[in-house]
Amino acid sequence: xxxxxxxxxxxxxxxxxxxxxxxxxxxxxxxxxxxxxxxxxxxxxxxxxxxxxxxxxxxxxxxxxxxxxxxxxxxxxxxxxxxxxxxxxxxxxxxxxxxxxxxxxxxxxxxxxx
Amino acid sequence: xxxxxxxxxxxxxxxxxxxxxxxxxxxxxxxxxxxxxxxxxxxxxxxxxxxxxxxxxxxxxxxxxxxxxxxxxxxxxxxxxxxxxxxxxxxxxxxxxxxxxxxxxxxxxxx
Numbered sequence: 001x002x003x004x005x006x007x008x009x010x011x012x013x014x015x016x017x018x019x020x021x022x023x024x025x026x027x028x029x030x031x032x033x034x035x036x037x038x039x040x041x042x043x044x045x046x047x048x049x050x051x052x053x054x055x056x057x058x059x060x061x062x063x064x065x066x067x068x069x070x071x072x073x074x075x076x077x078x079x080x081x082x083x084x085x086x087x088x089x090x091x092x093x094x095x096x097x098x099x100x101x102x103x104x105x106x107x108x109x110x111x112x113x114x
Numbered sequence: 115x116x117x118x119x120x121x122x123x124x125x126x127x128x129x130x131x132x133x134x135x136x137x138x139x140x141x142x143x144x145x146x147x148x149x150x151x152x153x154x155x156x157x158x159x160x161x162x163x164x165x166x167x168x169x170x171x172x173x174x175x176x177x178x179x180x181x182x183x184x185x186x187x188x189x190x191x192x193x194x195x196x197x198x199x200x201x202x203x204x205x206x207x208x209x210x211x212x213x214x215x216x217x218x219x220x221x222x223x224x225x
Contacts (some may be wrong), residue, residue, distance in 0.1 A: 009154070034213070043118070043204050043216030044157070088157060100145070100164060101172065102214065104156040 003027045004092050006105035014113050019077040021108050023090030026071065030092040034102070035064060035075050038087045047088075048075070077110075085112045116140055117194040118217035122207050126223045127195040135220050143215070145208040146173075146188040148180065150201040151219075157204065163188055179217030193225045 005024045013019045031052040036044035050057040050064045057064050063076045077084055090105040121136045139146065145164045149157040159172030163182040177199060179191040192199060202221050206214040
């Protein structure tokens, strides 16, 4: 039972264009969402997060959008740079069940084409 | 400040052998986690700890054990290695649950 889904295993984008990574969730008790970035042979690193009381959070080139009614969030990267090539994981947690754990999606491999 | 360190980086085990994956953090975080990542899959939580002396099972705990005697260390024990435990293992720590800091991972191959 995959509660956090990233349906696109891979995505290729031209350098300078916008990258849009998508994530869907099924558990309505999730109220905090995060994106992590992972380079090969390294651990994931935190990128950006959003609480369910917001519908948008921006940090430099990275913006996360949350659509609670659709149980959908997306990560926008603009402009995309070669260093953005990595695997991106969406994750979710819920205060109703202790907020102690994150549930991760399966990841999307983003490749930025120079 | 080294963050989260994991040893070893890579290990080959024979079926039935045992080993301990070490994880240490120097950020004084209360929360610590063990995940495994199989090819093409997301991170699956094995065990976690909310403080020294307190551990709990995650999504895939079978075949593993943990202990948390200090704030800094959270070792993961495999007692009887099986091919299904071939994976990359990540340890993470967090001052609060949302923002987790990950170690570089341990790649384990069970043959």
